[in-house]
Amino acid sequence: MEQVRLRDLFSTFLKIGVFTFGGGFAMIPLIEREIIQRRAWLPAKEFLDLLTIAQSAPGPIALNTAVFIGYKSRGYRGALSALLGVVVPSFTILLIVALYFNHIRDNAIVDAAFKGMRPAVIALIMAPIISLSRPMKPLHIVVAVVAAAALWFFAFSPIYLLLASAVVGVVWAYFTTKKGKL
Amino acid sequence: MIYLQLFISYLKIGFFGFGGGYSMLSLIQHEVVVNHEWISNAALSDIIAISQMTPGPIAINSATYVGYTVAGFWGSVIATAAVCLPSLTIMVLITRFFLRLKGSNYMECVMTAMRPSVMGMIAAASLLLIFPQDKQGASMIDIWSWILFAAAFVASLRKVNPINLIILSAIAGIGIYYIPTVVAAPSPKVEEQSISPSQAIAQREWSSFDLSQSEVIGSERFEQAWVDFIYLICHQEPYIAYGAIKESMRLCNDNSEALNALFELGERYLYNPNSPMRNDELFIPMLEFMIDSPAVDPLLKIRPKSLLKIAKLNRMGQVANNFTTDGGEQMHQAESPFTILYFHNPDCTDCKRTSAVISRSEIIRELTYGGQLTIIPTLSDNNPQIDTLYDLKAIPSLYLLDEQKRVLLKDATIESIIEALTYIFQQQ
Numbered sequence: 001m002e003q004v005r006l007r008d009l010f011s012t013f014l015k016i017g018v019f020t021f022g023g024g025f026a027m028i029p030l031i032e033r034e035i036i037q038r039r040a041w042l043p044a045k046e047f048l049d050l051l052t053i054a055q056s057a058p059g060p061i062a063l064n065t066a067v068f069i070g071y072k073s074r075g076y077r078g079a080l081s082a083l084l085g086v087v088v089p090s091f092t093i094l095l096i097v098a099l100y101f102n103h104i105r106d107n108a109i110v111d112a113a114f115k116g117m118r119p120a121v122i123a124l125i126m127a128p129i130i131s132l133s134r135p136m137k138p139l140h141i142v143v144a145v146v147a148a149a150a151l152w153f154f155a156f157s158p159i160y161l162l163l164a165s166a167v168v169g170v171v172w173a174y175f176t177t178k179k180g181k182l
Numbered sequence: 183m184i185y186l187q188l189f190i191s192y193l194k195i196g197f198f199g200f201g202g203g204y205s206m207l208s209l210i211q212h213e214v215v216v217n218h219e220w221i222s223n224a225a226l227s228d229i230i231a232i233s234q235m236t237p238g239p240i241a242i243n244s245a246t247y248v249g250y251t252v253a254g255f256w257g258s259v260i261a262t263a264a265v266c267l268p269s270l271t272i273m274v275l276i277t278r279f280f281l282r283l284k285g286s287n288y289m290e291c292v293m294t295a296m297r298p299s300v301m302g303m304i305a306a307a308s309l310l311l312i313f314p315q316d317k318q319g320a321s322m323i324d325i326w327s328w329i330l331f332a333a334a335f336v337a338s339l340r341k342v343n344p345i346n347l348i349i350l351s352a353i354a355g356i357g358i359y360y361i362p363t364v365v366a367a368p369s370p371k372v373e374e375q376s377i378s379p380s381q382a383i384a385q386r387e388w389s390s391f392d393l394s395q396s397e398v399i400g401s402e403r404f405e406q407a408w409v410d411f412i413y414l415i416c417h418q419e420p421y422i423a424y425g426a427i428k429e430s431m432r433l434c435n436d437n438s439e440a441l442n443a444l445f446e447l448g449e450r451y452l453y454n455p456n457s458p459m460r461n462d463e464l465f466i467p468m469l470e471f472m473i474d475s476p477a478v479d480p481l482l483k484i485r486p487k488s489l490l491k492i493a494k495l496n497r498m499g500q501v502a503n504n505f506t507t508d509g510g511e512q513m514h515q516a517e518s519p520f521t522i523l524y525f526h527n528p529d530c531t532d533c534k535r536t537s538a539v540i541s542r543s544e545i546i547r548e549l550t551y552g553g554q555l556t557i558i559p560t561l562s563d564n565n566p567q568i569d570t571l572y573d574l575k576a577i578p579s580l581y582l583l584d585e586q587k588r589v590l591l592k593d594a595t596i597e598s599i600i601e602a603l604t605y606i607f608q609q610q
Binding site: 015017019021025028037051054058076087093095112113114122124129132141146147149152158164176 | 199206237239241247255262272280287291294295303304312322326328333334335341
């Protein structure tokens with residue numbers, strides 16, 4: 001496989017960083033488009049693994065995702081390039097806001113643009129759920145629905161949910177793995 | 183050492199902030215607001231609002247903003263670096279571990295078990311965005327939101343580039359929510375002869391609202407309509423404006439919830455010293471209505487009563503209350519055709535700006551030199567009687583008086599006073 005250039009890692013994550021409005025999950029559609037479809041740095045079937053790992057580690061999901069893909073492609077330097085790509089837009093924009101535009105949220109045009117963007121961002125986050133669930137077995141989909149309900153209705157902490165599912169995975173592996181072989 | 187404190191705090195936020203985004207908020211709040219008192223809660227909610235309006239993770243946004251506020255540029259660099267560091271190191275370790283174990287049965291099973299949970303998490307997060315627990319940050323505000331949502335959803339399934347979708351939806355938002363407010367600047371047309379102009383304006387603005395429904399009253403649309411209404415009537419004759427305000431409150435039909443909502447808006451827009459729309463002449467009819475209305479709880483009338491007393495001090499057209507100036511003279515003794523009362527304090531930044539504008543203004547210099555204008559600067563802190571005679575909500579406060587010491591402009595900006603003086607003397 002051709003080696004990924006650091007410059008490309010940086011610029012791709014820069015692009016993603018500029019358009020990630022509304023928190024870490026809003027990155028999902030952008031990652032799918034830029035990293036998986038355009039650049040093919042990650043096979044489509046590993047996309048959910050990436051999300052799983054990014055969720056399980058501390059820190060913002062956006063950073064974790066960048067570090068994972070950067071490190072997987074080019075090691076430490078790759079991780080750093082991708083991380084910088086995500087951080088630079090936020091950092092620059094917030095610095096400009098802190099310096100000059102403390103009243104940006106009172107601006108009628110900005111406000112109107114965001115009223116339009118928010119529903120679209122939610123739709124963009126939801127659409128990949130459909131494409132991700134296609135190859136799944138019915139049992140998995142039931143688990144996903146139960147997990148969503150637990151989080152949504154009972155404000156269950158996501159950390160416990162992830163821990164619980166990891167434990168289920170380990171127990172399951174214990175019974176299916178032959179002794180002496182990891 | 184502020185840099186070190188910033189570094190450690192944001193290192194903690196990065197290290198313990200699982201699940202990203204809003205689950206980190208309480209952690210950020212604890213460190214920044216409670217522990218170190220770097221910023222207030224209100225400032226934090228401002229940062230959250232700004233974070234929602236700018237791209238990027240909220241943890242980074244808050245690090246940059248708080249870092250800059252607390253310790254300037256290098257503060258923001260250090261805080262941002264600190265919040266990234268745990269992600270960078272831990273994720274590198276996890277990724278190595280994952281790559282090494284990839285293909286093993288253990289990793290396969292753990293991943294298979296975790297995948298549905300993560301899907302559930304994403305679904306729950308998007309549901310929470312559609313139906314938020316508090317109405318403040320609601321994303322779905324009207325039918326247009328749902329149309330945009332549906333359109334973006336279909337387009338996204340059809341593999342339209344998400345970046346283009348975000349840009350298009352922003353343009354659509356401006357088209358839907360901003361353009362109509364500019365194009366449809368309302369022109370007051372009074373057609374019905376049987377009702378007074380005040381009633382006509384109030385009814386035209388409010389007939390589309392069902393004020394008996396509580397979700398209507400708190401809505402953004404309601405607030406916007408009220409602001410438009412105020413904007414419309416503040417350009418009318420004073421008696422029409424006065425009547426229209428009372429009529430708007432009468433249309434609440436003694437619904438105390440609606441009355442209180444209107445009163446709150448009034449206090450925020452017409453009375454708050456920082457509001458550019460502040461206008462005692464429009465606030466007074468609201469206060470009078472609140473005091474007279476049988477639907478308002480007697481306890482809730484206490485505040486309107488005291489506010490009315492203050493608002494009625496030195497109304498436009500009345501003779502301003504006399505007081506002893508800092509120079510020991512009586513204010514009413516000033517002999518020029520116009521007088522500016524300038525209440526200020528030595529250490530307020532806005533006063534310095536106002537003083538600078540006064541000393542730079544050519545018309546003020548000309549008029550004072552020619553004996554047409556007297557400026558009476560008063561240090562409000564040194565003069566205890568002022569507080570009972572004048573409503574000094576905020577310093578600086580400026581009044582323009584005529585020869586008989588009647589109030590021409592009350593609690594006005596220096597710019598509007600200069601504008602008024604320029605207008606008066608151009609007429610002559």
